[in-house]
Amino acid sequence: xxxxxxTPRYLVIGTGKKITLECSQTMGHDKMYWYQQDPGMxxxxxHYSYGVNxxxxxxxxSESTVSRIRTEHFPLTLESARPSHTSQYLCASSGYPxxxxxxAKNIQYFGAGTRLSVL
Amino acid sequence: DxxxxxxxxxxxxxxxxxxxxxxxxxxxxNEYVYWYRQIHSQGPQYIIHGLKNNETNEMASLIITExxxxxxxxxxxATLRDTAVYYCIVRVPSGGGADGLTFGKGTHLIIQP
Numbered sequence: 001x002x003x004x005x006x007t008p009r010y011l012v013i014g015t016g017k018k019i020t021l022e023c024s025q026t027m028g029h030d031k032m033y034w035y036q037q038d039p040g041m042x043x044x045x046x047h048y049s050y051g052v053n054x055x056x057x058x059x060x061x062s063e064s065t066v067s068r069i070r071t072e073h074f075p076l077t078l079e080s081a082r083p084s085h086t087s088q089y090l091c092a093s094s095g096y097p098x099x100x101x102x103x104a105k106n107i108q109y110f111g112a113g114t115r116l117s118v119l
Numbered sequence: 120d121x122x123x124x125x126x127x128x129x130x131x132x133x134x135x136x137x138x139x140x141x142x143x144x145x146x147x148x149n150e151y152v153y154w155y156r157q158i159h160s161q162g163p164q165y166i167i168h169g170l171k172n173n174e175t176n177e178m179a180s181l182i183i184t185e186x187x188x189x190x191x192x193x194x195x196x197a198t199l200r201d202t203a204v205y206y207c208i209v210r211v212p213s214g215g216g217a218d219g220l221t222f223g224k225g226t227h228l229i230i231q232p
Contacts, residue, residue: 058219
């Protein structure tokens with residue numbers, strides 16, 4: 001069973017606020033990802049990381065930023081939230097092929113998501 | 120990643136087998152077929168994957184045609200909790216680069232009581 005946690009589950013915040021969405025995994029996975037999903041729409045990759053001190057932009061442009069100081073932790077930050085940032089944000093992790101805990105065949109394990117509403 | 124085609128929605132009676140098709144006619148030799156599902160408002164959940172042989176685990180079975188151009192996910196005894204959007208994804212296990220999953224629109228499976 002996957003052990004990847006996102007907090008908060010729901011967040012309602014006013015425009016202009018700085019927010020950080022937390023994501024942690026206890027599986028020792030090197031790779032971590034952030035996806036964005038609007039209601040009823042497809043998931044889109046916005047950030048990923050190969051490991052500590054590695055961060056890359058995904059397929060969908062996002063004003064958010066990420067950091068990877070520790071293997072298990074991959075927070076996402078919005079410096080100034082806007083209504084256009086209202087969405088669900090999903091974090092995932094996977095190990096390298098050949099390693100235990102999801103490494104084989106690059107299976108991604110997802111957290112429950114954070115539903116963000118910016119007023 | 121190879122493109123996949125899935126029906127938009129399907130219904131299945133509770134207790135019956137749910138068979139979800141996926142077409143991937145442009146699949147290449149080193150690409151696997153992965154299935155995930157997303158129950159409303161939750162994160163996607165991995166179900167099963169395969170290369171060319173049929174696969175079975177505690178959740179489902181995966182049948183891949185001999186030419187690998189299509190596959191079927193089978194939930195043997197569907198329950199109401201299986202109502203979800205099911206995604207068929209075709210990709211190499213780890214291709215470097217972004218390595219993110221391309222989910223597409225999937226099939227909305229509705230289990231009827």
